[in-house]
Amino acid sequence: MDDTRVWAFEESLWTGDADQYHTLIDDECVMVLPEQPFVMTGAQAIEAVADTPRWSEVTFSEQQIMRPQEGLIAIAYKAEASREGATGYTAYCTTTMRRLEHEEWRVVQHQQTLAPVAGGA
Template sequence: MDDERLWNFEQSLWTEGADNYREKVDPEVVMILPRPPFAFHGSAAIEAVTSTPVWERAELTERTVSRPHEGLIVIGYHVRAERDGGPGYAAWCTSTIRRLEHEVWRVVQHQQTLALDHG
């Protein structure tokens, strides 16, 4: 997956709905989110993100990409997300994405740490 496609993939997880999560997040995903119970696995992780409102805008900056093994991508970035009429959200994030087959990728790990500038 080239960098442009990679960042579009990740940004879509912030700005598209529940069907997008179910398509792009692996059933065995591990997520660390800034709310109890903090550590989520599998369907509980997918439910935790699908039950939150979709952000209208998400800006991913300070991007870093590592490709430690063929078919495995690790990214880190800062996100500032907004929706009209609501408070913003800012966090430092990591995601690990693995290739299942040609052009089929799934998030297997995601972590968010609230940023001090959280909107």
């Protein structure tokens, strides 16, 4: 998967619905998010997305892509997301994807760490 497609794939997970998650999140995925229950499986994440308003837009910066072996991509980035009725959300994230077959990829790991609040202690 080329770099442009990697970032489009990742963006779709921020803005897509539960069907998008169901398609792109592996059954064996593990996630760590900054809200309870904190550690989730792929199935739990799909269920959580079904009940959560999606972000209307997200921008990435500080982007890194690593390809440690054929069929495995690990990315790290800063995400800034927004939606109507919500204050901005900023987090540092990692995602690991594995290829199942030609052009078919699934997320096997995702983590978000909230960015420090400017001026905070």
